[in-house]
Amino acid sequence: MELFPSGGSRKPLEGALLNQSLEEVLLTVNNIEVKYLGVILVLRGVYMEVRERQIVSLLGANGAGKTTVLKAISGLLKSEEGEVTDGKIEFLEERVDKKNPEELVRLGIIQILEGRRVFQHLTIEENLLVGSTNPASTKTDLEKCYGYFEPLKRMQNRITGYLSGGEQQMLVIARALMARPKLMLLDEPSMGLAPLLVQEIFGIVSSLMKDEDMSVLLVEQNALAALSIADYGYVMESGKIVLDGAANELRENEDVKEFYLGLSDLGKRRSYREVKHYKRRKRWLG
Ligand SMILES: Nc1ncnc2c1ncn2[C@@H]1O[C@H](COP(=O)(O)OP(=O)(O)OP(=O)(O)O)[C@@H](O)[C@H]1O
Ligand SMILES: [Mg+2]
Secondary structure (H helix, E strand, O other): OEOOOOHHHOOOOOHHHHOOOOOOEEEEEEEEEEEEOOOEEEEEEEEEEEEOOOEEEEEEOOOOOHHHHHHHHHOHHHHHOEEEEEEEEEEOOEEOOOOOHHHHHHHOEEEEOOOOOOOOOOEHHHHHHHHOOOHHHHHHHHHHHHHHOHHHHHOOOOEHHHOOHHHHHHHHHHHHHOOOOOEEEEEOOOOOOOHHHHHHHHHHHHHHHHHOOOEEEEEEOOHHHHHHHOOEEEEEEOOEEEEEEEHHHHHHOHHHHHHOOOOOOOOOOOOHHHOOOHHHHHHHHO
16 A cells, blocks of 8 residues: 555556455546536546455545546436546446446446435335336345345335435445446445444445445445445545555554544644655645
8 A cells, every 4th residue: 555656647557456356357447537517627537446346445535526436437427517538437348437327237337326315205115126127036136135124124115205314225225236236336325324323234235245246336434434344445635546555454544544533643633744744644635
């Protein structure tokens, strides 16, 4: 793991080489630039790699560009007049950055949006059925979802408008699962949930990854929770990747500890000038 010396200008995928899992590469984000409305430059030189059966975490402060990365991968950028204007995205070695969300779902990429949007007037089961893309396996897939998410089975006929935040989060993950994805893009699932519930949901996500041959790209502000289930992590600031490494290394990284986990060696926030790596830190804070 390293902080790279020249901001966003690292050569294509050098960073990804650090992701030394033996699994096959599933997704490659190769130095993409993203603009909204043709003029608002939001991402620069963003690179990332997700391998099969991996949980990769994308961390960063508000406005860093995390959701934009997910939308670039899932094709949802287009509905917001956003576009990948440089670089490329490949999924199973196929170029996908010009494809629409429906095609990408068929290929196996599904994004679960921030905010747990459910169809409030439908029951849990009806919500799940909306997510099914394969009529022949709908019944099996429903049972599979209920197996992972017990509370949903118990409440299958309940209208979803009254569900708790945790139940809604389970429902949107289960609904995505109905499409049998190879890559699930999960945007801030822990937001506003009690720690125990976060643990429960992250535990299920971990087992999905193992049992369903699925990879997960997990956007989180809760760095500790995310790094505890992830294999690999990337940190973004101001539209650029500034740090990447194995999740256990990132957890021990002083910068991550201080800025994302709220910890420091001295038990208090240090002034930047006291810190040996002042320049590095300054660059990271952008
Ligand atoms: N549709 C849009 N049109 C114009 N600018 C946008 C649009 N969506 C996002 N942005 C801008 O892009 C930048 C990155 O936003 P993004 O939502 O990707 O950040 P984020 O890391 O997900 O933040 P948060 O943690 O708050 O969810 C922000 O400056 C935001 O204002
Ligand atoms: Mg976001």
